[in-house]
Amino acid sequence: MPATAVVRSAAHDLRAAGVDSAVVEAQLICAHVLGIDRSALPLADAVDASGLAEIDRMVAARIADRTPIQYLLGRAVSGRLDLAVGPGVFIPRPETELLVEDALAALPAPGDGPGPVVVDLCAGSGTLALEIAHARPDARVHAVELHDQALDWLRRNAAERAAAGDTPLVVHSGDATDPGILAELRGRVDAVVSNPPYIPRTDDLPAEVLGHEPATALFGGVDGLAVITPLVGVAAGLLAPGGHLAVEHDEETGASVASVVEAQGRFGTVEQHTDLAGRPRFVTATRLGDRDDDDELDPTVRKGTTR
Template sequence: MQTPEAQPSPLELGPWIRHAERRLAEAGVDSPRADAELLAGHVLGVSRGRVASLAVMGHSLPPDDVTRLDELLASRAARVPLQHLTGQVIFRQSLLHVGPGVFLPRPETEDVAGLAVDALLESSRRAPQHSVVAVDLCTGSGAIAAALADEVPAAVVHAVELDAEAARWAAANLERRGVALHLEDARTALPGLTGQADVVVSNPPYVPDGRIPPQAEAAQDPALALYGGGADGMQMPTAIITTAARLLRPGGFFVMEHDETQGDTVALALEHTGMFTRITGHADLAGRPRSTSARRIGSPGPEQHPVDGRMSA
């Protein structure tokens, strides 16, 4: 009588995480422990905190889970972005769907979104009878617009994206939040909102031509979302400043992310419009100048009603 073939023994979660951490560290991943735990949480369908608890308790992994985990680990070690493997990312308080074809939100952009959220809340408090309006130019995955909608529910939020592939991800993230998504060029977008926005925020393409981003994962971001045009990368940021000046009402708030080398250039571009005051640079958590804000001055544009609708394209 033939003896049945022995099945492989389940692997414990704790040893797998330690193995994955070592492999990811050898591959140059910045946060190997966190990524290992997040991959495990994705496969097990639990939070990262729960993964840590299960590992301490000696949780065993079925063979199918081990196979799936090893496949994901190999991809992450090859520097496939973690978010592409899990299909999601947490941005401030918002859970977003992401994947190939869209720029992945970065931690420094959360600071930019926070400045926009604070300004929108301030506008709402100062004029409670006024329906506050926000515009996110070059929305990409919709991360900033989602944060505005989630954290300032009373706001009317518009998001603008030119790339059709990125707009598909934005639609998945924004339609259920009631954000109006516009498939338009940010340089000419939303003529019907001239002079009506309380807040305009943007994380535009700004990387100087020819510069290779230091992170291996960034090579998988679409070039359209990275390069701002020109040796200094300022063509698109300068155009965004012009659009913001057109869209904002007097006293409206503008904030834009930029490269750490562009702070002075952005401030000069804002000054040269003659339409902004209170120009202020902001550093990221590493102390690098990564965004600039300003307030709109001057006369409002012609009175028009805000664009309605959940999505236009």
């Protein structure tokens, strides 16, 4: 059967099942099975029986239980990169791209000295850490992830990007809320970035998300702050004075996250930012002071400014 006819048939089935972007997804599935770029489909050869069977299998999985298209393809676009994803790891979203750009802009400019040190807490597939390492080859980027399945994807992506020529990540298995994590970097980090579990506990999520992506990567307790609150304290200990913090959050919790960062006491210039769709998406702040973390800060500088 001609590839164009296969795409039309798959798109019809996906659309009938209520799948959004049915034509694009049909094209992605067919191109994946044929091993070609989506743009090459109009000129593709006919799809043989084994190819048809695989396309039918993937379309059926997309329809039957809403398996995410990224899991079916085994890949997800992450800004400048294409990363491996699958069951057990959070799927990168476009909403995170502005956080990456913010963090890159906050890093010291490349120079003759050592490059910046960056830490990604709750790294998941590695999207933040790998984007930064790709854009700043001089950076030493550390990625921390707790859960075994996500760690497997993180290590796979780190190995792929290193093989492609990017500066290798330093991958750590550990709890991003542990005050002792990365103790050897305490006070030496130029930027801490994080896309932690932050959704307030709910059952009101699409089947693609709730039925497939790991709850440990999605939910941040009843208020969405269960991971963010201790993580902000960890970041404060890791960052050097003047270091940059960027934390993604649920669109309903921006003010609460900003308050958490302010209340921590070691950050100033706390700012709220929107994503590409104009929704509240991440908070940034600058590490105050030049004293040890255990020192009490002057009350006049304990609270940052929010806008």
